[in-house]
Amino acid sequence: MRMLKTCLIAGVLALALGTGPLHAQAPFSVPPSGVLGMDDTKLSPDFWLAHLADADRVVMDAGAIDALNKKVLAQDPSMHDIRALGGNLTGDQVKGWIVKLAKQPDRPLYDIHGQEVPKASIDAVFANRALDSIPAQAPTRFGMAVRRTALRGVPTDMRVFSHADDTDIDRFQESALFPGDPVVITHTSGDGHWLFVVSPRYAAWVWAQDIAEGRRDDVLTHVDATPYRIITGAKPRTVFTPEAPAVSELQLDMGTRVPLDTRLPADQAVNGQGPYTSWVLSLPVRKDDGSLAFAPALLQRNQESSADYLPLTRANIIRQAFKFLGERYGWGHAFDGRDCSGFVSDVYRSMGVQMPRNTRDQSISPGLQHTVFGPADKHDARVKAVLAMDVGDLIYIPGHVMMVIGKVDGQPYVIHDVSGMSYVQADGSMRRVKLNAVSVTPLLPMMANAKESFVDHMTSIVRIRP
Template sequence: PGGVFPPETGDLAGANLRSPKEPGFKSIKKKAAMEGFGTLNERGIVVRETNLRNFPTNEPLFRDPSLPGEGFPFDYLQQTVLRPGEPLFVSHLSAEGDWAFVESPQAAGWVDIRDLAFADERFVTEWMSRPLGVAVTEGLAVRNTRGRFVFSLGVGSVIPLGNPASDQAGRRRVLIPLSDADGTAVISVGYTQEGGLAGFPLEYNLWNVAKIMAELAGSPYGWGTILGNRDCSAMLKDLFAPFGLWLPRHSADQAGQGERLSLKGLSPEEKEAEILAKGIPFRTLLWLPGHVMLYAGSYRGRIAVFHAFWGIRTRTESRQGREIVGTTAFTSLEPGKELPFADLEATYLKRLESMTILFR
């Protein structure tokens, strides 16, 4: 997803799967108060996991669910999810003041004002002065000093570490961003399970990569990180984050991050040969419009990839469709080709356009 407002087409549906009552979105545009852009210009920080939205609303917007690859979870108002501790630049507030238009390290969009706090110079200085840890296990619970749950961290989440002298048996001290009664960011102390955090950045080697991939494999697919689940680009972003390799949030941008080699105009056989000859396993991205995968080497002479994907394209005489998979997994570039209705003209291999070597 991208942009502040979606195209005004006639095949949109709301939460009740009916067309929006207001096709022009006039009231929501008014709520966005874009004339106030840049009037606040404050620093902020995320204090609880929150959605980054294209509109200042949590109401979803789908395309016609009867279309292949549409409906839930493809909410076109969802940009991504922001995690606790992510820094923000706050441009301005909505007309009612209940949403903030922000720029994050991932994208720009709208955040519920209750999920952020405004950061003054004192907070920023202290927060940035601490060494960092990164979550290497999924759903890592962070608790306060009284043992109460505050939030959880997903793989790739970065958080400042507390004084190691205060660590207790089996627990690692971390800093927690909170909001005071005035909405100002304050720092509290908490703990998380020892072993769930690693020093940031984590050394890049195949053993560590395998451990991170094991945490991500089998997790549900989530467009725009909806419900805390990952789509293709979010999964790769979180896979490389522990190693200090920052990737943009969206697949097309990720494909432009390193040494990019075009695969356009090549036959499927030529594409495979090019990837096998020049790709570096676990350091090379494979991209086609709308999807990105990690090259994982070969299995029985065929290319293997690691990716988060929604489904396999199918086709009958009457219509196109999807065989839903909705997970992160190792597959070939032609997953599901054995299915009787698989669309063999729409495999990943046939649609591949480029490979990107992130680093050597």
């Protein structure tokens, strides 16, 4: 993953130190939590909805969203149109994906106990990619993820870190797949335990046991099947069932599209349970030989899901974002959570918008609407752009993204997945508050370092609009 560690480091400087437009408002209060400008009322979506006029107006309809998704898929090099891949893949194409994803480290890496990982162990992991065994040409194979599973930079579950005292950012962790995600299977690791797959938003290594291989038509027909449910909760689970362990208490993350199983009579038990209080889903499962099959599973109707993607409104943006409030930061969707770019993309995914996976790719995507900032852009112009932002706008600095949720007393606030915030107190000392979670903070006082604000480091503002 090419997100910088900045994604974890948010700094905030007290307004008392500044002058000019950035600091024209009254100073922020510092509550017992130490989180500048915050109180309990601001931790509720209702607070922000009360500040919005015309909150339920549709910003983009389904047709406009579909057109945007097609544009991003066609124009963004980080996205993959797996439907357009030919019947065969060349060895150079496959090797290019694998080599581009991860380079052999030139610095020491550390394990979970803070011990340096021997170079021989790292070499063995990279050798397990088995690049020499990639054929000059091979048939294009399709599959589906059968559970939430990690996408890795190299074929290993070994967790490695850049610093002995930092065990949050696993340098081999990239992203995640969700149940039903379609993939193209391109290569198998030397030990046979890993597959290199290409999904619409990412190409990386995944545990072979989490992928079921099937015919192209079967995979894509299931992806397109109707009727379906869109998961709108943060991460609900299917009903527990001892009769079908593969689909028992299976986690379904926000934005996942799951077809309904319409084959069974409404009065027939599903996995030992009457289905009338639940939705009967059709989920992919992996048979003993690794092949793809589909099985019914129950999702309780009181779990958050919808018959279609939610309307893209400012109210829904806020409601969906706050469903993750307090979730532990997870680099590359680790820790059963998500990181800053995963957070904003999963929120928008519940409304049908398919964004690139990583912060940098989102910030420069040719398919999205940008306001771009460079060294020539002065502070006042940046602040003017910030004050004109609307709910749902995304602010990018190198390695980090924040989502605007509204203003209080003229000051914009954001929700983002971040490790902490630092600010200079009235006596001039620096205070750091650890967050390491999806959090709400004011925007303008944030500092990239002791002298420069996040506003001064902005590279782009992305607005999801037609």
